[in-house]
Amino acid sequence: MNGPGELTLTSIVLFTLGAYGIAAGAATGEQGVVAVGVFAFALFVLGIVWPTVMLSGVEIDAWVPADGTVGQSHDVHVRLHGRVDRVELRVLDPQGQWWVTASPAHGVIPRIPTRRGVCSSLRIELRTSAPLGVFVRSRVLRVQLPTEQAVAPRPSAAPAGSDMTAHRLYERMADATISVTSTAVPGTGDSVRAVRPYVPGDPARLVHWPTSARRGTLVVREHEPPGVVGVALVVDLNSSDDVEAIASRAAGIGRATLAAGGAVWCCTSEATGPVSVRVVDMRDLGRRLARAGAGPVGAPPAGWPVVTVQA
């Protein structure tokens, strides 16, 4: 995939001088004028041919980490083959800044993904105007990555560090465009299961004063253990123009849940069909969400509190 390149102001000047010199020389027969015109025209032609030829011999390999996140920088390792004194390169998708090096070379280009998805190739643009600056020859190479990269959505704001109850999720995450509905049972870990005699070290707030008064000795409450903390994320990307925001919201909920020690079951639709799997960490969740698309969503497991994220 090649780009034509770009003529510079230098090329315009040289072409004008060359054309004028040759034309004037033809009109007057002056060899000196023709010589100057040929000089300028030769520089013009050389300035186009040189970078074109040199850049045509450059090939590039690239590899990236298997996981990425939208908005988070990662390194793209590139290796240039072919000899060029000076070549500039940048990563497209998204378009990054230019970097200059000599070739052959190995280097690292920072890249910040802007879109969720699975990336199996990368577009890298090369350009050079060496040595005369007459013509900026550019090539866009689509480089196949040895390992594809799953770009997870950027987790949107979530109550990280809070106790992860579905009830609170509902209260905090609902907004006008994305609905997060929960079937989870609200409130766990607050019910009194029994009382027992006080032992030194028990916090004073756990003392059950009515029972202590009846028995005449201090007793403290023992609470029910917390129930299952976790959610089954049903990520529905159908019928929406803002699937990225939905995926980000799902990532935010999953991250908050995982950060709180909860478990996350991810129900999505991928190219292979409905998917319903438990994810063990953010990387796993990110890979699932990276592959998520429109289609029938996998069914959540029975007994799990379900959080449906949809438009």
Next chain:
Amino acid sequence: MSDRTRRSEPLWRRGSPWRVVAAPVAIALAAVGAIAAGRVGLPLPIGALAGAVAALLGVFALPSLSTRRVVVVLLGLAGLGALRHASYAGSDTSPLLVCWAGATLVALLLVDRTGAEQVHPLPQGAPLARRTGEVVRRSITTAVIVAVAVVALGPTLTDHLGRHVWPGLDPSVGAIENAPSSLQATDELDMTQRPRLSNRVVFTVDAPRGEFWRGETFDVWNGHAWTQSDPTATALPHDGDTTTITPEPDDVGATTGQPMRQTFHLEGYSDIIFAAPSPVSVETDRLVEQRADGTASVVDGFGNGATYTVTSRSVRSTAASLRATNALPVPDAVRRQYAQPPVTTERVRALARRITASAPTTYDKIRALESWLGAHVRYSINAPLSPKGVDVVDDFLFRSRVGWCEQVATSLVVMARSVGIPSRLATGFVPGSRDGLTGEFTVRERDAHAWAEIYFPGVGWQPFDPTASVPLAGDAATSGSWLATARHNAIGFGLLAATLVLAAVAAPDLFARFRRRRVRRHSSWAARRLARLERIGRRAGRPRVPAETPYEYAAALAVHLNDPRICSVGETLDTDGFSVAGASPSARAAADAVLSSLSP
């Protein structure tokens, strides 16, 4: 390149990489300025100085414009100047043209290289080659390729595309009035007037070899002026752009000699068709007139830029071949017109007879006369004019013995006729200096010349230049002294001295301003720490982009080095640089600690 990072910054900024470009640009414009000055007769240093100053002003004094664009535009203007003056570069200014080309090439290489240096280097990538090495290598390679192209294509393009006929611009009244007499046809050559000579280029000639570019001949001498026995000119019919000239019937060389084609490019008005003897055809779209002697002129004259091509024929003779013609009879018509006893004094005739007494052949007689002139007279363009009413040749040979080409050649013709040799005076120009680049002959006003033409039976008219064997007079020899040179270049030296004086006067102030700026830049704590941070960033492969504030740069560097402490350094720099109170001592100490840990 269109990327914003390729844009330049003002050159006066300390460390600006674009400074190196100024030197070749100044050289390119200086070379073109010198060529232009040489064309108009000014000393070369004036043009060079003007060109260099213009280049430096253009590069340094236009901070609001992109330096890259300014440089390219200046190179373009220099190229236009080179095109304008390339046709009459001449051998003395061809090196300047080569200098322009070389400087232009180096400037282009440096501009592109410097632009590339504005782009961030690839982290962990291969560094660029050293600037000097790359520019030298690419200069040599490019120069070789371009030189081959110029040598291979230049003559071919000229031959195939070159127009050999062009009347030039319509001559104005001023151009006609200001044209030197050597370019205007006349019936009379007055020997009591001094010719005007200058360094101005009058025409260039594309010819395989240099010849005397003859314009007119004179055959009647009255003691103080030359005239033509038959001054009438006959308009010639032309076939398309080609006009055939009928040579003199007895000019054998014009019919049997080898042809030589010459293309003339005029740099001003002229109504004479100059050509190597003897012209047989002229390619021009103007009406050509011919005189009886075989010379030609053009009706209404040629304008500036006119181009015409002449084909001449002449016999390439040697001393032996000319001696061999002595046995052949001179045609009566030639003898009657060109060998009649001249108007001169008896002692001139006696001198001629005495000099040629021992010479057996016509050729030997002419050589003897040339030798005598070379031994007894001196050349000087500043020689005193002969008084009115006296025989110019007699006065020259027996009294002053100092003169210029017209007196010397006239003396040869008169003495030759005194011993019965058919001869006449020819005027025109010497071949001029050959351009080493294009091979063309550059002819200047100072190259105007007069010489003798001697008739040899079976060969025709042969030129003899007695002035070539005449040594310079004393006053001419002293003209090479440094005093004379200084006087000749007084304007140039004056401008140079004025520039040096101005520079000397302005230097202390400029130096003081530079020191103040330097002190301002390095006096504050924030400036010094910012410079240190920039050094750290450069070593880490993340130089500061000009548009980045210290805080932005510190944040970017923190990401690059994965060290969030650098962000606090940026905050401290901004606080110290832009708040009234400045950063607190503790914040400064913390920033110093971070910087020290990064670059002990």
